[in-house]
Amino acid sequence: MDMFDKINELYDKRRETELGGGDEKIAKQHDKGKKTARERIDYLVDEGSFMELNPFIQHRHHDAGVKDAPGEGVVTGYATINGRGIYLFAQDFTVYGGALGEMHGKKIAAVMDLAAKNGVPFIGLNDSGGARIQEGVSSLDGYGHVFYRNSIYSGVIPQISVILGPCAGGAVYSPAITDFVVMVEESSQMFITGPKVIETVTGEKISPEDLGGARVHNSTSGNAHVQASTEEEALDAVRDLLLYLPDNYKEKLPFIESKEEEKEDFLPDITDFVPFNSSRPYDVRKLIDHIVDEESFFEIHASFAKNVVVGFARIDGQTTGIIANQPKYMAGGLDIDSSDKAARFIRMCDSFNIPLVTFEDVTGFFPGIKQEHGGIIRHGAKILYAYSEATVPKLTVITRKAYGGAYVALNSKSIGADIVFAWPNAEIAVMGPEGAANIIYAKEINQSDNPEQTRQEKIDEYRERFANPYVAAGLGMVDDVIDPRETRIKLKQSLRMLRNKEEKRPDKKHGNIPL
Numbered sequence: 001m002d003m004f005d006k007i008n009e010l011y012d013k014r015r016e017t018e019l020g021g022g023d024e025k026i027a028k029q030h031d032k033g034k035k036t037a038r039e040r041i042d043y044l045v046d047e048g049s050f051m052e053l054n055p056f057i058q059h060r061h062h063d064a065g066v067k068d069a070p071g072e073g074v075v076t077g078y079a080t081i082n083g084r085g086i087y088l089f090a091q092d093f094t095v096y097g098g099a100l101g102e103m104h105g106k107k108i109a110a111v112m113d114l115a116a117k118n119g120v121p122f123i124g125l126n127d128s129g130g131a132r133i134q135e136g137v138s139s140l141d142g143y144g145h146v147f148y149r150n151s152i153y154s155g156v157i158p159q160i161s162v163i164l165g166p167c168a169g170g171a172v173y174s175p176a177i178t179d180f181v182v183m184v185e186e187s188s189q190m191f192i193t194g195p196k197v198i199e200t201v202t203g204e205k206i207s208p209e210d211l212g213g214a215r216v217h218n219s220t221s222g223n224a225h226v227q228a229s230t231e232e233e234a235l236d237a238v239r240d241l242l243l244y245l246p247d248n249y250k251e252k253l254p255f256i257e258s259k260e261e262e263k264e265d266f267l268p269d270i271t272d273f274v275p276f277n278s279s280r281p282y283d284v285r286k287l288i289d290h291i292v293d294e295e296s297f298f299e300i301h302a303s304f305a306k307n308v309v310v311g312f313a314r315i316d317g318q319t320t321g322i323i324a325n326q327p328k329y330m331a332g333g334l335d336i337d338s339s340d341k342a343a344r345f346i347r348m349c350d351s352f353n354i355p356l357v358t359f360e361d362v363t364g365f366f367p368g369i370k371q372e373h374g375g376i377i378r379h380g381a382k383i384l385y386a387y388s389e390a391t392v393p394k395l396t397v398i399t400r401k402a403y404g405g406a407y408v409a410l411n412s413k414s415i416g417a418d419i420v421f422a423w424p425n426a427e428i429a430v431m432g433p434e435g436a437a438n439i440i441y442a443k444e445i446n447q448s449d450n451p452e453q454t455r456q457e458k459i460d461e462y463r464e465r466f467a468n469p470y471v472a473a474g475l476g477m478v479d480d481v482i483d484p485r486e487t488r489i490k491l492k493q494s495l496r497m498l499r500n501k502e503e504k505r506p507d508k509k510h511g512n513i514p515l
Contacts, residue, residue: 017055017070025094034165034187035231037075037090040125044235045079045086052077053114054107069095072104073132076111081239084247087115090125093165098128100171105142112149119248121158123238126175127165143170150177155351158245162234163188163224166208175223179348180241180300182226182234183214190217190224219303222337227303244298244312244319246352253319253354256296263294265489274484276425278400281327284309284359287399288322291315291488297322300345305337307366310345315357316492321349324359325410327400334406335366336379343382343513350390355495358396362406363432381514383409388416389511393498397487398422398469398478403431413477418501419494421487422469422478429467433459 018038019026029036035043041050053076058069073095078087089108091098108124115122132139150159154177161175162182172190175181183190191212198204198211210216217224226241228234246253273287288297292313299311307330313322323342325332334342349356365371365380387394387409395418396411407428411417422428438445441458448454465471472478482490 013056019070022094029094032187033231034093034127036094037092037125037127040164040231040235041075041077041079041088041090043232044088044123044125044238045081046083050077050079053111057103057107069101069104071095072101072107073098074100074104074107076107078111078114081242084242085118085120086123086242087111087118087120088123088125091127093127093129096129096132098126098165099130099132100128100139100142100146101132101134102138102142104132105139105145109145109149112146112153115157116149116153119157119250121160121242121245121247122153124159124161124174124178126161126163126167126171128168128171129166130169130171140170143173146174147177150174154179155249157248158242158352160238160241162238163190163214164231164234165189168192168194180226181217181224182228182237183217183224184228184231184234185214187231189213215303218301222301222304222341225300240298241312244314244354249352253352255317256314257317263488265486265492267291267485267488270484270487274399278361278425278427281331283328284324284326284332284361287359288313288324291491292320292322293317301341305335305341307332307335308338308342310342312354315488315495318495319354320495321345321354321356322359323356323410325361327361330366331363332361332401333363333366334380334383334409335371336374336376339376339379339383343386346383346386346390347513350386350392353392355393355498356387356390356395356411357491358394358411360396360398360402360407360410361400362403362410363401364404364406365409378514380405380409384415385511385513387411389505389513390416391501391503391505393495393501394418395491395494395498396420397491398426398428399484400426401432402426402428404429413479418498420478421480421482421490422472423484423487424469424481426469426478426481427463427467428469428472428478429462433463433467437462 026036055071057072071092074089074091076089089111112122159178160180161178163175164184165188167190169192172192189208189212195206195208195211214224214227218227226237228237243254243256267290270290273290274282292315296314297311301310307326309324309326311322313320346356365376394411394416408414413420437455437458445451445455445458469478469481473481
């Protein structure tokens, strides 16, 4: 056998590996409306940029009756997206249903190590039935290697998980640790125990989609961050998401100038989006879109805990993390789920040096027995902890209401805000004027000949004496009361001013956030 024979043998082995589970199983994957692992990679990355790693790795459990698995059921390697380097894996459902065995796990772990060493994002394309049972405890060891790296590289490099099929058992814990989870409607599911096991143990009947589909995890559990209607849309979302993220925690943020004609900084119609009457609802996303760079807002967790809106945007070309109360839902009050949602997003932004801008219009923490017994104290404390811990530039704009402990929690000066702006109609107080007047002036109201008129007079008096923004500004709790039309101007100036901000925290191993 000469060199050319050896080269031909190499290409034969490559073709065998690239074929995965074979033509029949590839056809079944296509019949389900799903791409193969390699097709997904080709769609996601820049054309011709993918370099595969460890294509010939094999398991060592032939004695247990496990047949050869081309590529060990997972494709790993290096590529570029929008010209920037990334490492990735794509599980191959045509090989043992994408089940993870010992070497499958170690193959993923090896490429994760390379991503961390090179300081570039890591992307996982998940399509797996869970652990490869035939390999016994070795498959669990493979999972452990992946989980460990998800954890220790958290906050070092961005990690994105895309769920493109069933993801069951231990397979769901790796995505749960990553920064972002993207799911596809009707084709991707995540659950610890599947419908059949649940029915056997508890007698409850439920479909896989209703148990752990994209809609459930994006709207109810909060385990997913982005919902897509097709695989292509999900992979497009990953490409878009990377435009807002740095390569790693040390690198500068991407800067992207708006392709549109430069946006006017003075916004004469901004008050059209926010009713002057603080009890009237509005959609804060319209306000955000109006203030940030054109078409730059990328919402995260859009369907979960809708009373708070979080996401990325660009202001003056710079990536910025946006947190905003949503008066359209629950009057923008904070509950258990929205507290978790906001705190997680704040900590992720701080990990990668993304400045935070908070638009505040909050009535307080949501009252109720269910909330109290569900641990609203612990969950609400997460927001306080996250803002206090964050060392990135932190700006707050109080557009209307800022009441009680929620005012403190939402990036007030007392917990480390760099700059706090308030609109002239802002109400900053221990509680709303209506409730406060009933307590403070209860005797006068009750003894009045016209209690309702007296009550309204006392509400107006409280609002004027205690709840207007100039009281807070006089105490240094608000840096400036601004014309709403100048909000974009003020944010741009402040972000430029804070661009070189450095802030240290006491030396310690790590804090103990109230999880």
